[in-house]
Amino acid sequence: MTSGTRVPDTAPAGRKRPERMQPLAVLPIFLPLNGRKAIVSGGTEAAAWKAELLAAAGADVAVLAGQQVLSGDMRALLEEGRVRVHHRPWGLVDFDGIAVAIADAETDEAARTFACAARMAGVPVNIIDKPAFCQFQFGTIVNRSPVVVGISTDGAAPILGQAIRRRVETLLPPSLKDWAGLARSLRDTVAEKLNPGPQRRAFWERFVDRAFGGQSPDAASVADIRDDLSPPQHAGSGRVTLVGAGPGDAELLTLKAMRALQSADVILFDDLVSDEVLELARREAKRMLVGKRGGRESCKQDDINRIMLTFARQGKRVVRLKSGDPAVFGRAGEEIAFLERHGIAVDMVPGITAASAMASRLGVSLTHRDHAQSVRFVTGHSRHGALPADLDWRAIADPRTTTIFYMGGRTAGEISTRLQEHGLDPRTPVAICSSVSRASEKRWFGTVTEMAHGIGEIGYDEPVLIAVGGVFARQEQQAVALSA
Template sequence: MLKEIKQSASKTARMDHLSVLPVFFKLEGRQVVVAGCGDAAAWKAELLLAAGAEVHLLTGGKALSQAFAAIAGHERLSVFEDGWRDADWTSLTLALLETESDGEAAAFAARASAAGVPVNVIDRPDYCSFQFGSIVNRSPVVVGISTDGAAPILGQAIRRRIETLLPKALSQWAELAMRIRRTVGDVLSPGNERRAFWEHFVDRTFSAPQGPDGDDERNLVGQARRLANATGQGSVTLVGAGPGDPELLTLKAVRALQAADIILFDDLISAEILELARREAKRMLVGKRGGRASCRQEDINRMMLNFARDGKRVVRLKSGDPSVFGRSGEEIASLEDAGIKVSVIPGITAASALAAGTTTSLTHRDCAQSVRFVTGHSKKGVLPDNVDWRALADPTTTTMFYMGGRTADQIGTRLMAEGLSPHTPVLIASNISRRDERRWHGTLARLPEGMAEIGYDNPVLFGVGGVFARASARSMPTSLSPPVTVNPDIASCG
């Protein structure tokens, strides 16, 4: 007798609750019965025929709807005038019914259950043991979407979004994968080697605008043989996670997360973004925040090197863009000096996200001929002493100050001392693109007041320049202060 072993669900569960289990039926040459004559039955019969089923259509003596004209005469469609009660259920793989009657639906479901046949009573989920979802067809790649019958329109909307993400040539690449799968399995060992090859295959699939050509099969098999003879050294990818909203990640960033063995992430990375990573990937917080206990950069560099030398594919996940105040230069230099392969995937930097969120053009041609990204503090945490403040005081420049919350009053004082008008519009924002984003609109003279209202607990970015006049002059639900009066000449910008 089997002995049941009970463990704490909190310790063993690796996936949230599923309302349904997505499974896929192999129906090639299998017998399926469809009882009904309406449009819904016709659509389901067409799906079943597309999947290779032998469909027995039971009309019960009723006339077929016009929708059946699309599949009339199909070689695997057999039409019988019998009703489902007279059918032979012994060899069925699935059973479907279209009916308006609760009594008939219940009886059909009971008959299917007694025969051990999965059943679907169309549009009546209470009588179904399986359901049809929205389908994205790139056979042999098939994507099914279920809302558990709650919102079919939502399922269709999700399908449309997925359709735009999957290249039309995906089916050709999937067929190629089937042809070379055995060869790759013979050449490469299970684990990192095979995963590395198939990640390369995926990158090739999604980067090619067309299907594979005659050389791709030979080149991919050659790639597998080269991987088999290569050393076990891994790689590091610096990935920009953007300002916080997971929908602002690039597709390439998502693919890197799903290919990673190790993810070293900043403490500004949201849980929603980490959920996009491969479940087996090890996640390690290496956050660095000004004024708080943090990992040293030297320790982060050493971790990346050690993991890569162990053959791991490492993702260094950074908020914003790695190349914009992300200290990527130090990390790249450390890795390249050690001979580790390193690549960078850009992300949306906070300034771009703030501009988009406020519908502001940072280089509006009426008032800004350039835009500058400036750090608000030096390595010592004080105002930088090597910045050309006179150049930053140019009224035709938009300046975005990163990490300048605690030096904002000094920045405002320096800019006004160099001649920038105290009426110059300013936009401050914290937690950009997140649900708890906060904004303050005002003038340069009131910059310290705005920082006091926004606070210093969360990442802050502020922009100075005439392009923010339009944002300053209008009242927004996220604004912490009322609209302010700005210089009329500047207010015409943006």
């Protein structure tokens, strides 16, 4: 690809456009209730919880308790002035001018009567714990108001919804509430000073980066934000972020990597990046496979560099998504140097490298003090496909070091020979893993002298790690016992 060449489209003619949204069991809708009237039928604990939610949303809540004795929580809401309580049954007139109606009905007949009355009046209705009579449901809520996250399992698994809420709670810092309030106060100013499109998007992306820093906005951060409101000198300049996708398991992705994927305009991803990781990316982002894989036809590095440069010069936020960690055999240095020479801002988000994922999967410490005082990552092939000619095999054969060979499937036999030639005990344990952390993961355990046989069993069509060292003794012994 040469400079000025049109960047290819990733959707060939005739191929169906991928769906942006899969089918939904329910449509999440956020209903503004501030200053609007709502009624709750019942004085029970369940009714009190719904009344409290409505009051928290700013609704004027009337509780029609009939002859029921108010629960403790309902009495507390009354004493706090958050609801009004009427000790009479509901009537048709109560639905006039109402935004929402809720009831805790003891029987299906009572539920049906209340629901029918609400529908005749055109009022959305919810009957607590009786979904057959409900027009809407209450989801599990994460409250960082004005940021509000609603979670629904369509009634199938409320406990699952609560578990999801706990996970989301950990992702959203409490300070997000303050940042959201600041964002609201800036909306008119942003619209006045920045042009729609790339300028505004770039401002809000920088704002979001600060918001997820974990700290509440202070005077210095607010001053920096207001400086960002000045239109940039080079409105068309974008940036590139090199992001580590990890070994394949999407749950090993870092939070910072997820934020980069969610803010990207363009994602250039390697062949080894899993579909599960790509599913976490922003739906609107343009995705381009620029696969680089040993022994197969690949996109040339010069082409990848120029594609990144083309999009960045268009003002795009480009994510270069790499398997594992970009800083470990990911050619990140070449890409950073190229982009910096052309004046493009670059940053890097580390990923879980395959060796760390393998150690976790095998339950091994790579620097177990009884076996190894250091760990070494070594490339198993040069740009020409053979072992690099300048490796220090005497140092690599150190028995007190754990050595991990990346991309060494095709050179395993030569690796075994070189290690033995430079003094490593042929009985030294070896672990070979392919597709680490994926459903297709394979494992083999043996010794240095058996390494070529192990690769023969595992194969090298998928990414392979060859790990050598005493820290794998237990796994090798267990494999011997199982084969006996």
